[in-house]
Amino acid sequence: MQDTFFGKTKLHSAILTVCLGGMLLSACETVDETAKGSLQVVEGFAGVVSADEPRAAQVGRELLGNGATAADTAVAMYFTMAVTMPSRVSLAGGGVCSYYDKQENKAVAMNFLPKSSTSGGVIPKAPRVMAAMHARFGAVRWQQLVAYGENLARFGNPVSRSFAYDLALANKRLGVNAELLSKFAREDGKLPREGDKLVQPELSGILGGLRAQGAGYLYAGPLTRRYAEASTDAGFPLSSDDVRNYLPAFDEPLNVQVKDDIAHFSGDVSGSALITANVLGQLNVSGDYEGASLEERSHMFVEALKRAQVVRAGVASGQVTAEATLAEEVLENVSDSYNPGSATPMSALPYQALPASGNPYAAGFSVIDKYNNSVACSFTLNGLFGSGRMAEGMGIVLPAPPRSSADGLDTVMSVVVANEPTAFSRYSGTSAGGAVSASALGKVMADTLLANIPLKDAEVAARLHHSGKPDVVFYEQKSSAEIVESLKSKGHDARPAPEFGRVNSSHCAKSLKFNPETCSSAADTRGYGLSRLAR
Template identity: 25%
Template sequence: MSSTVRTPRLPLLAPVALTLAACAAPRASSVTSAEPPLAGKRVEARRGVVVTSAADASNAGLAMLAQGGNAIDAAVAASFALGVVDPSQTGLGGYAVGVAWLAKEKRAEVMEAMGQAGADPAWGRPDPQAPSAPAVFDGGDARQPRTALVPGFVSGLLDWQAKRGKLTRAQVLAPAIALARDGFVVGPLNHRLFSASVDKLKADPEAAALFMPGGEVLKVGDRLVQPKLATLLEAIARDGASAFYTGEFARRVAEKTRSVGGLLDARDFAAYAPAMRRPVCSAFGRFTVLGAPSPVAGASMAELLQLAERSGLTRMGDPTRDTASAVRLADAVRVSVADRALLRGHPEWAPGPVRGLSSAAFAGTRVALVGQPVRDTLARGDAWAQENVAVEARCAALDPYPATARPASSAPGDADAASDAFDHEANGSQTSHLVVIDAERNAVSLTSSVGVLFGSGVYAEGIWLNSSGNLFGRGERAPGRKPGSALTPTLMLEGDRVRFGLGAGGAAYIPTAVGQVALRIAGWGQEPYAALQAPRLQPSAIGRALEIEQGFALPVYGALRSHGYVATNRVANLQFAGVHLFWVRPDGVIVGAADPRRDGVAVGY
């Protein structure tokens, strides 16, 4: 049973007691004498910057930099803190993928810790509890225990920090432990997400007591204390990943999952292992783009940038006002959405043409579609033909993701059911992203998630188990498999120095939102926070529908309609992806910025 105490609402940037005491962060400061505009959403700093979805998590990461930690220490500390304070979207029961730039070694690496199906043969059969339509942001989902895969979050992050971090595991987990033990203040977004998920919260008596004491969802200004989660974090700090993946904890979580209809077994936890991969690498003007390869969508975002450059879009005006530019942008995004179907699974069971999809050569075969009248359906291309094209010299020097042999089942026209890639993710608003850069210019871009809000709805031993089983497409479920996803953590270099880091939460909106923000900053030279504020658009490869945020000039809407799109206007909100970023200016000042669509906070020193 939790203890819930009503407290006055605290200011947005007020850190928990931990960051004021044992893990005190350096005072965030601007390099200018004036406070940066929109304090909390944008920061300028000389040494390091942390941007996450929550103030407490940003301060946790900054505290690690203050203690002499590096970007990976800070990213892992912030991720665990997010698992406490952003429980509907990420957490220890979820999964994570991150890209790191190691400045001294002048190399990049990708940590992949997607969820994994267990050994039960039932994983190979359709999920009888699967909803008939994709989950929507209305909180109406019941528990879906057969979507709960073995979580990769804890294993992947701890393994990465042990190999690349400078601090102890106890130091890195201390902020999360304090936030779980002492509580954090519930803000407007958490209250909204809790309210939208009442059915899931009520499904488990223990969860209901924690998040809905007295039968009411926690209100803005309440303090959420999570003692079981604190106990688990303390055990992980003491014993490492074994505290999560073996022994009594794994047994109890598996028993709870099976008791409500899930398929996990304690042996499935013990068998889990994360993966380290080489980055997908491409060129964009003077920048080198480093992303996460399959099973996530770094190559898809790289294709969007390639199309923008080769179609002349980067030499046009701001699409917010320029009608021709807006039409070309919508077309380039649509082509990338169609081609994302080429990365429909995990490389262990459905390898995709990562190199081909991200190549200039493949963009050259697709660029003619940019500017053509909108077709009812846009079929995906065949990037396998470019899979063995030589990478650019700047990428070759970075040992990028290797070429993949074309599997027999990947001939053009296959997988029509996956032609609108990641459609099963399309209506989600979930996932949490963070970026970190330290004084040595090591950098991390990391995305984590529990799937849809509160994941599968299975609450066990202080954690929400993910719903990443619903990332499998039709016919893709099988024992031992990991699914693919639209996560798009990204870093960009200029020469051998990291210049830009970004990524987003927002399901299938992630690669397109990341690409549009990257275009605005690295392509059109826009100020980072202005690029985040700018309206975005999201076409579909099937049909003419185009979701478009308010903020475009009225003639833009008319031009898009004349081109053949059926535009649906949307108010900018968290579902249209929340992008967080840092940008290193030529004068060495780091600009950190958090998307105004979400509760993100940028801090620096």
Template identity: 25%
Template sequence: MSLKEIFHNQKPVGDTAKKHTVSGKSGMVSCAVKEAAIAGEEILKQGGNAIDAVIAMQLALTVVEGMNTGIGGGGVLTYYHAERQETKIFNGQSRAPSTVTPNLFYDENDEMLPFDERSTNPQSVAVPGAMKMLELAYNTHGSIEFEELINPAIRLAEEGFQVNRSWERTLENFQDRLGTEARKLFVPDGQPLKEGDFLYQPDLAKSLRIIRDEGFNALYKGEIGDAIIDTLAEHGGIMKKADLENYQAAIEKPFWGKYKEYDMAFPAPPSGGGFTLAQLLNILEKLNISQYEVHSWEKYHLIAEATRVVLADQQTYIGDPSFITIPYKALLADEYIEERIKLIDFKQRKQKIEAGDPWKYVQGDSNYKVKMDKSRHGMDTTHFTAVDQWGNIAACTTSLERIFGSGIMVNGYGFMLNNDLTDFNPEPGTANEPNANKFPISSKSPTIAFYKGRPFFTLGSPGASTIISSVAQVLLHVIDYKMNLGEAISEVRIFNNPQLSMEWEDGINQEAMDKLKELGYELDRSFKKETADDRIGDVNGILIDQETCMLYGAADSPRPGSAIGINDISKT
């Protein structure tokens, strides 16, 4: 019955927000940039599958959203194979080079480097995994000639595309992060590109043609890989060619969470987002958050405080499971969740929230310093998803970590290198400390939700730790409040972390704002410099109605994204 209510509300009825929800019978894509969405749409129209479509979108995003993702980044993909009724994760997250040590971000005086210095440091560059992830996904499930998947990206790089407002805002706020090579392209003659300008990227087109002709090994074992190592060496980096050559993407089992009668498939650690999202949903279910009106101060308060609670645990206990022991069961145990809920007070916002002690609920002990990571992390990523005519689902989140990553562009090859190692806790001895060949913890959460074993919703978002809160709120808006998908994504969101870094979107009603201030919330706009967008996250999602075989898609508003429904499939 609950799904019937949800899908009944997906039909556009003229409301402005609802017009953002599109439908399709034979496929759907949702992506943060329209040009990339079109690339995925064309692949589905040609008879390609969901994996083909997300590969085409990722390669196009390398060109049109190169400040957030690209050849030099990492990512993770959640995939549902309809015929086999099987869900799997393709892990292409970036990994620390073999020369990394726990004191990576300390200077010669044993002082921790400031975040801004760490984030543009060549030693923050991790071994990029996104392209290896695409290669593994394509070799496992690809059905269209690879040339067809990469050619749209090559055309966009060679023929250019029109700079949008998102690019202009990004360059206005973050051009100081760009190195010399990148400034030549994005800030020609000292003038940052503006909305309406055309951006041509011949060096990036060259890299994409090499990948088309020689395969992804050109990045890991060939010419492009050599250029990465040479560029880093010029800047004082520590990555070696062997780090690229030895990198392998992996197919992994999902981590399964639950909210009411719905099952959720997430990437497992070292992706920390899915596990933390599962813990957040567990708390919100026990708080019976749906009893409160969607615009009530109670709803905003509970989401903000519950998010602080789960992030305190994530920042203390979650790390690469190849290196540390994670108390999974204890962190999700009913007794522990009830204990953590006691921290949430309707009379005031807590000034301090620390991690709990899950170890008292399980046998064993931590093999690391139990200390919360209070350092800053980057904010920008991208998310995109596709559902094909057979019901296969691919949800993918990729990133350079900070906007423009490390700021370092590979000489002559036109793409930015990540700064993913800033996702580590810079303090040695902690769960998420830097170390050789270790995955830093990210909050990427490409999600597929199931009802009675059948997928009905896929979504994800960029935004570092705000990803967790953004995905949770859109899930609540659809599942509990039965909102139209476009409305559910457009609905205002709120975020807070253990360090009281408050974020919220314009549109919270005055009554709720007044009550939140009374509870101790400091509602200012100091966070705005952290992102080039006007909203928290950038959720893209697709709803799948298994009964009618209709698909409903929507894209968030901060970036020039698009959801496109497909009804006509080529028979050739």
């Protein structure tokens, strides 16, 4: 059964350490950042950007419009979101990034999930990953990029609808530590609402140090011990060595063919990234998705999603490697049992699906720049406001330790899609929503890249989800009656659910450099993000 379902291929993976040639990142952090360039206004179309937090999207648009690369833009957007959306993004957090570099014609993955150290606390990873990305791909001075977040923290910024929503949710439903929430309170003691000004002086001080001294300020200086002690005092033990010794890497992404392009996924190889990649791969090898009706595509997508859940179980059990499942021959084998007129019971597939493991509280962004580089990043604190604790005197929200080794595998993922023969970026995207993130991103990508549906239409279209266990299709309540009836007529147990998933997308049907009119971006209307075109 295994050979018939998966076929036989071999895994080839490569891990590239930071700063090329295996040099330690601390060396990168001592590079004279003044050697980097300054911003310059560019003429014409400059890029596309989408983010879960509006101010970050505006910062991204400004940078792209002034000639920054996708890497520069990502660094500034991250430090901005650490200020404007600290409920999900923090200097102490983790996540994933995917980056496609046109000059190298190569994509890399950066996987830095917030996992427990041997001491018990969670190592802060994101700032060092941003430094690594900037050292390799950036063009604008580091100081200029970090200053965006620093100034917002020091002088204040209007609370966005995104953060106001998280504050209200944490206060009313999740019971987040009241002392933590009080750090964001107004002078009258109430939590800020949309539009209220929020000043974070302690956080601005830390960002000022990172701006002036680079990421080494946190990882190789006096702040290292101070942070470790603050985390320990908050109940999450860390040693200075835990923080100092963390070194990110540029990894080989999970790669799958999508028409003439390659999709490069970041994320855990047994999590949402694998599911989305496998769904796309199945639909691509079938060749039928583009010409099918809406009802037929819905059935195809659900059936591919069910098989992808089974593939994930096979990977998690060690029966097959994640990379092997994305080979064309294997994808054809996996799809071989597809019946266009009938639902395949999960019990008829070779492995039992695994329970999904992820919280919905992540936030990210997607970018394509004028040079045809692209980046997508998604960040998390392992829960809304993470642990519910803050590093004393630093203004940094501490992430929650994962509850198990599998916790968070479905929380964050990112993807960039590139056309290697012509070296241009086609798509970049992220998804949040926990267990439903894979199906949400998979549907948007399949509709946009395989069915040639305009990106904004694909983003707002009703979504479908199947977790593998139970054997139930969940459809958004706004789904058309025709789709629901079609699924039921084929034997699917279809049930309504509230809207799900938060997808950020940037897409160019043709090269942004030569055909900018084909480019667009979209923030999910199910959330409160923002998308922008840079000119």
